[in-house]
Amino acid sequence: MELNKQSDWVARSLRSVWHPCTQMQHHETVPLIPVSRGKGAWLYDHEGRRYLDAISSWWVNLFGHANPRINAALKDQLDTLEHAMLAGFTHEPVIELSEKLSALTGHVLGHSFYASDGASAVEIALKMSFHSWRNNGKSDKQEFVCLKGSYHGETIGALAVTDVALFKDAYGPLLRASQTVMSPDARNAAEGETASDVARRAAVDVERLFAERADKIAAIIIEPLVQCATGMAMHDPLYLKLVRELCDRHQVHLILDEIAVGCGRTGTFFACEQAGIWPDFLCLSKGISGGYLPLSLVMTRDEIYQAFYSNDVTRGFLHSHSYTGNPLACRAALATLQIFEDDDILNANRVKAARLTAALQPLAQHQQVRNFRNRGMIWAFDAIDATPDFSRRFFATAVEHELLMRPIGATVYMMPPYILDDEEIDGLAANTLAVFDKVMAG
Numbered sequence: 001m002e003l004n005k006q007s008d009w010v011a012r013s014l015r016s017v018w019h020p021c022t023q024m025q026h027h028e029t030v031p032l033i034p035v036s037r038g039k040g041a042w043l044y045d046h047e048g049r050r051y052l053d054a055i056s057s058w059w060v061n062l063f064g065h066a067n068p069r070i071n072a073a074l075k076d077q078l079d080t081l082e083h084a085m086l087a088g089f090t091h092e093p094v095i096e097l098s099e100k101l102s103a104l105t106g107h108v109l110g111h112s113f114y115a116s117d118g119a120s121a122v123e124i125a126l127k128m129s130f131h132s133w134r135n136n137g138k139s140d141k142q143e144f145v146c147l148k149g150s151y152h153g154e155t156i157g158a159l160a161v162t163d164v165a166l167f168k169d170a171y172g173p174l175l176r177a178s179q180t181v182m183s184p185d186a187r188n189a190a191e192g193e194t195a196s197d198v199a200r201r202a203a204v205d206v207e208r209l210f211a212e213r214a215d216k217i218a219a220i221i222i223e224p225l226v227q228c229a230t231g232m233a234m235h236d237p238l239y240l241k242l243v244r245e246l247c248d249r250h251q252v253h254l255i256l257d258e259i260a261v262g263c264g265r266t267g268t269f270f271a272c273e274q275a276g277i278w279p280d281f282l283c284l285s286k287g288i289s290g291g292y293l294p295l296s297l298v299m300t301r302d303e304i305y306q307a308f309y310s311n312d313v314t315r316g317f318l319h320s321h322s323y324t325g326n327p328l329a330c331r332a333a334l335a336t337l338q339i340f341e342d343d344d345i346l347n348a349n350r351v352k353a354a355r356l357t358a359a360l361q362p363l364a365q366h367q368q369v370r371n372f373r374n375r376g377m378i379w380a381f382d383a384i385d386a387t388p389d390f391s392r393r394f395f396a397t398a399v400e401h402e403l404l405m406r407p408i409g410a411t412v413y414m415m416p417p418y419i420l421d422d423e424e425i426d427g428l429a430a431n432t433l434a435v436f437d438k439v440m441a442g
């Protein structure tokens, strides 16, 4: 009865589960795949078919499914402490994680504040920025600046600093206005311009806005190096350096949203390391728990922490989530950081990245491909003259080739877990080419 089981799960899911980021009617033609288990880079369905998780299950999984080391840490934690509230109480996993993260920034970002999902981390950074200015007597600083094509999550506050029409337009009337500046996306290069020229031009746009109204602006929020959800738009690290200088000069906070690009995704542990700068607030989530459990956090500087430190309750940061600093999630994060250390992951990834980039050359040179790009463990390219249903057809064709991939519009991208072996890397490249050719042939 194995055969019935798969379709039964599909039918039951469609009857009772409202799936995220999905026009449910599309499941009349696009397959819904019930996953029965995961192992390493692979997900398995109920009929034993397998799918290479080339996008790390929405960018969260770093070291594979059912990772033995993370599993062992979690089993131990489960028998020790599953959860305790973090107001008035504290515990070993959250303390050790905060210390480790602080050390990774050379103790520049000395305190971590916890939540569960990425959007909440963004909300926290926005609130903290505004509130710290207010505590410092600058309550006029109430505005936020984001980049064209930015994505910072989909709750009402985070959506206000998101600039992806598909997610934002329907809710426009509910959102607080924000200022939008030019994206440093290297694809904006005019004839003869380099990526760093675009970065300089984009920084001038920030300077113009700051010169005009920095006294009203609390913070600018940026996804450093790669604006992921808008379609893997990559920029020169110079941009971050220039914006850091402008923020210092005009007294505006710099919030770096490293929810997708942090945890080694761009080649360094934090993306901002490649620009040689630190922000005032750094948001982490997604990969930090190895893709196991919901965990997010905001790291900040001691000066900002001090702006809230007082005898007066209302000067404190009165924000909380029920699962703030959940011990299981923190323990998964500690196990994840331990793997980075034990296996020298950042260096190992350089070797894997070079192999995948080489294997993808037929796509990079493909006549129907433009803007092939790579940073760290992210690869992307744009399909020329893609049809409006390109993404859905690609997904459906990819599953027939044992691949989990979900293009963003006409942008095909890969964000694999950091554990692919040579065979998996070569298979990923070959199958992506086969899927692309099939989809483009119609």
Ligand SMILES: *Cc1c(COP(=O)(O)O)cnc(C)c1O
Pocket: 116, 117, 118, 119, 120, 122, 151, 152, 153, 154, 223, 228, 229, 257, 258, 259, 260, 261, 285, 286
């Ligand atoms: C995914 C993402 C978020 C939102 O995280 P959720 O956990 O989905 O709420 C915010 N910012 C960036 C850059 C992201 O990629």
